Amino acid sequence: MGLFSSASRLSQIFPPKSKFSVNDIPDLTGQVIIVTGGNSGVGKETVKALLQHNAKVYIAARSEQKVKDAIQDLSSQTGKQAELLLVDLADLHSIKRAAEAFTQKETQLHVLFNNGGVMVPPINQLTAQGFDLQFGTNVLGHFYLTKLLLPTLLATAAPGKPARVINTSSLSHAGVSGVDFNTLKDCPARTEAGSGYLYGQSKLGNVLFSNELSRRYADQGIVSVSLNPGELKTELWRHVPSVVRAVKNATLYPASQGALTQLWAGTTDEGKTLGGKYLIPWARVGEPNPAALDPELGKKVWTWLEEQVADI
Template sequence: MGLVYSLYTETFPPRSKFTSDDIPDLSGKVIIVTGGNSGIGKETAKALLAHNAKVYIAARNPERVKQAIDDLKQQTGKEAIFLPLDLSDLHSVKAAAEEFNGKEKELHVLFNNAGVMMPPIDMLTAQGYDLQFGTNVLGHFYFTKLLIPALLAGAKSSPDGVARVVNTSSSASLLTSDVDFNTLTDTEARKKKSSINLYWQSKLGNVLFANELNRRYRDQGIVATSLNPGNIDSNLQRYMHWFSYTVFSFMLYPASYGALTQLWAGTSAEGANMGGQYLIPWARTSQGNVAGKDPVLAGELWKWMEEKVQAYE
């Protein structure tokens, strides 16, 4: 009953009490949005630019990002900055972080928004990890790790004393209770899993990563949250079978709705005190999956990720 109720309330949320008009002036704030060239990320970047933030759009396709930056400039009068980033390649992740750190000393908000859902099972990252876990979790972990000094500096310069990391998860995080480390590389165990099961696992990974990051760095000023942005119509569904998408489409909302919860976490005064929380549509808190709060599992995942990125540092 608890799971059914949670899925229902996250799929059919009440009207939001938070809107983009509630975002405070963000002058002087430096913010990164991964996957900010489309969907929820683009709507997030739009709202941030409209409130005077300096916004980096971290994504992999230069042509699409250029088009997004042009669109956003027309809509807001402000120009975002392109940061080349392919989360499925740890070399690219390192290069992106180094480029940012070479330009900026402070980072005030990091929206780990980009993601991939249900690709063909044979698709892997450049380093041979499951594409969904490697992109959604490991890539974001490494990117965040390399930006910790900038986040700590951003926290020191902020009036509220915090910098924020906002991980975009999903209601799919409710549908699994563990991370099977044997399925994170191209193993026989992974091949026996369905793409949707691997997606659920990656979305739980987003929650675990946020909670462990918050545990490790909250006392130094980094507040980390995870969230379900809602069922949003975006290119995230590009790998879905047409029939499944047709059925699912009746439960989809515009991308502007999907940006609300992460903007609430990343910009509101309340967001400074949301560390370790799981947020749901639209701009509400929830208990989330009890597995996501497991410090042992989160610690094991953190250790696994540390080991995997160590060779690239």
């Protein structure tokens, strides 16, 4: 049953009870993991579960104080200390500094959770380099971070023990038929498209990037998956009008539920087999928007992303 059927959509909005729980996560002693946006919401719940299973976890986010607060809170809950990695995904220079800071400390990276993101911010907001804030943060920022960390991921991968890149998308990617490259920098076409469309486009970009990464690096030990974490009560809704939030709130799940699918992909033996897949709540394999499976579009997006970071 395709993603665009009402039954498939309802199955993702109101998923069946999860067969996977955080108790199913294996011991992660010795594993080094990065979670972008790990200071709140789904990211924080992901970090919590990883710490509870003995991983060394870096919380990658832009606010030093918020990350420090999260580290302290998680420490009180788990008895384990997460690490700080300052990065602003809306600034390519910040991403470059963060990757350099990480590789000066670590020689291995077992899992990269590209979890952070923004949703429907004011239309006038752009990245530091003038890109649409949503595509620039959600797609380009994570692409550049992944590109810079790829040598470490490849060096970490071993036979039977792939390195993993887990890319958080959304059901919103279903409503977009492709990528309008004219809307990725500030221009009238971008403003006319509107924040809702631009968000869906960025979430489609997450799946396209994930699939293209899998095509290019699966044979070198990289497992790349994308996923819909579910409809969740998180700070991601902060830019949505309060009336809409109030209505939506009745059908939203806690962030801890939203962490399940990416934890399943990023930690379990089954997760090793999911390269190139699109996952749905809770810890299930689903079907993405057919546009996300177009290898030509995937290649075109990858080429565009490479061009934007060539001179950073």
